[in-house]
Amino acid sequence: MINPLPLQTVWFGVALSDLWFGVVFAFLAVFLFLDGWDFGVGVIFATRDDHHEREQCLAAIGPFWDGNEVWLVVFGGGLFAAFPPVYAALFSRHYLLLFGVLGALVLRGMAPEFFEQREDRRWRTWWGRAFVAGSVGAPLLLGVFVGNWLLGVEGVAPASIVVGLAVVALNVASGAAFLRLKTTGPLAEEMADDGARAMAGYLGLVALALGLLALRPGPRGALLSPLPVALVVGSLLLGVGYVVAARRDRPYLALGASGVVTGALVALVAVLMYPIVEPATGLTVEKAIVGSPAVELLTAGATVLIPLVLTYFGVLYSAFSGPIDPEESY
Numbered sequence: 001m002i003n004p005l006p007l008q009t010v011w012f013g014v015a016l017s018d019l020w021f022g023v024v025f026a027f028l029a030v031f032l033f034l035d036g037w038d039f040g041v042g043v044i045f046a047t048r049d050d051h052h053e054r055e056q057c058l059a060a061i062g063p064f065w066d067g068n069e070v071w072l073v074v075f076g077g078g079l080f081a082a083f084p085p086v087y088a089a090l091f092s093r094h095y096l097l098l099f100g101v102l103g104a105l106v107l108r109g110m111a112p113e114f115f116e117q118r119e120d121r122r123w124r125t126w127w128g129r130a131f132v133a134g135s136v137g138a139p140l141l142l143g144v145f146v147g148n149w150l151l152g153v154e155g156v157a158p159a160s161i162v163v164g165l166a167v168v169a170l171n172v173a174s175g176a177a178f179l180r181l182k183t184t185g186p187l188a189e190e191m192a193d194d195g196a197r198a199m200a201g202y203l204g205l206v207a208l209a210l211g212l213l214a215l216r217p218g219p220r221g222a223l224l225s226p227l228p229v230a231l232v233v234g235s236l237l238l239g240v241g242y243v244v245a246a247r248r249d250r251p252y253l254a255l256g257a258s259g260v261v262t263g264a265l266v267a268l269v270a271v272l273m274y275p276i277v278e279p280a281t282g283l284t285v286e287k288a289i290v291g292s293p294a295v296e297l298l299t300a301g302a303t304v305l306i307p308l309v310l311t312y313f314g315v316l317y318s319a320f321s322g323p324i325d326p327e328e329s330y
Contacts, residue, residue, distance in 0.1 A: 009292055016299055017289040020082035021270070021277060023302070027078050028146075029266035031071035032139070032167065033174065033259045034313075038065040040175020042108060042135020043168065044194060045128065053187045054128065056324065058112050060182040063320040067313065069105065074309070081298050083288045086278045090145075093154050093280065100141045108134030136168060143167035147209075150269050151216065152279030159212035166205035170262060172198035173242060177255035180246070182324050192246040195254060199246075199261075203239045206232075206265070213272075222272045231271065235264045 009016045038061045045057045080087040091098060111131035115124055146167075147160025176195030180188050210232065214223055222228060238257045245253035277285045289295055 009296060015286075016295050017285040019299070020078070020289060020295070021274065021285045024075065024078045024082060025266050025270040027071060027075040029263045031068070031075055032142075032171075032266065033262040034068035034071060035065065036139065036167075036171040036262060037061075037174035037178040037255070037258075038068055039108075039135045039139045039168070040171040040173065040198070041179060042131055042175075043172045044175055044179060044191075045135070046132040047194070048187070051124075056183045056185075056187055056326070057179065058115070059324050060179055062112075063316070066109065067316055069109075070309075072105075078302075082290055082295070083277055083285075084290055085283060086288050089278055089281060089283075090149060094145055094148060097141055097145050097148070101138055101145065104134045104137030104141060106134070107131075108138060139167045139171050140164040146269060150273055150279065151213075152281075154280075159209055159216075162205055162209040162212060166202050166209060166265075169198050169202035169205055170258065170265070173202060174255065174258040174262070177242075177246065177251050177258055180249075180251035181255065184323055184326055191251075192249065195246045196243045199239050199242050199258070202261075203236060206235065225271075227271050228268055231264045231268045235261050235268075238264070 041057050041061050045054055048054050048057065076087075079090075107130050111127045111134060115127040115131065118124070141164065143164030143166065144156060144160045147163035148154070148157060151157055151159060153160070173195045176191040176198060180191040180195070183191075210223065238261045242254050242257040242261070245251075245257060273279060275284045275286070277283060277288050290298065
């Protein structure tokens with residue numbers, strides 16, 4: 001149901017339409033960060049020839065990837081519950097792209113399981129490649145989807161492809177910092193260089209994406225507003241901070257920096273879009289938000305469920321904190 005008038009419901013001084021706009025994008029940012037380092041590890045997996053190091057890559061993400069993937073479901077569910085017309089428009093216009101994301105996620109999830117079933121070299125080569133394909137394909141296609149959403153276009157726009165590549169590069173930077181925390185030996189020692197190169201690639205791709213966006217009349221003016229400029233400059237500084245932290249063997253700081261950079265990227269998309277939530281049709285957050293009292297019930301339910309989910313993840317990461325056993329496998 002599309003509201004004919006702006007939603008007047010306000011909680012703690014914030015309109016629920018604005019609140020849910022921010023919450024939905026926050027869910028997306030959490031997914032891109034948490035599952036992002038899983039994707040990044042999958043890309044790094046492709047660069048390792050040593051079987052033991054490949055096993056370390058799989059063992060490092062083994063306890064986490066399926067839980068991290070839940071945040072994509074939370075993002076989609078939040079978008080559906082809060083902005084049903086936007087969900088309907090986006091998923092119908094980009095269904096092939098989103099099916100590609102789901103297919104890549106399935107491939108990423110099943111490949112490690114099959115990889116461990118047999119010791120045949122050809123078998124493991126095949127499923128290793130499948131794991132890499134899923135780890136690259138999911139963030140790439142999701143980045144293209146987000147770029148298309150921002151631009152309000154159908155198909156594949158050049159700027160959207162660059163956004164997808166930038167997401168992959170950022171995921172590799174996060175994955176490198178994560179592996180430095182979770183592994184030891186030669187694999188861990190090489191992650192500073194791998195992460196620094198990935199972050200440099202990300203910053204270059206973001207600059208290219210911003211240049212392509214500046215060629216379009218709509219985003220051009222928004223890009224010069226104070227908040228987008230601050231987010232871009234902040235991302236640049238944090239990217240440099242990531243490289244410094246990685247070089248000085250501060251993996252927690254490097255991983256934290258990559259997380260904030262991920263949040264800044266998603267925030268930039270949201271800021272460039274707001275108050276429109278569906279640029280293809282010009283639908284604003286006030287008109288797209290689900291009607292009352294559904295939005296109040298949704299908000300009340302989220303205030304209970306989200307802390308429970310966060311508690312679960314806190315327990316999960318506490319239980320599997322610290323480096324993995326060097327001899328551990330998936």
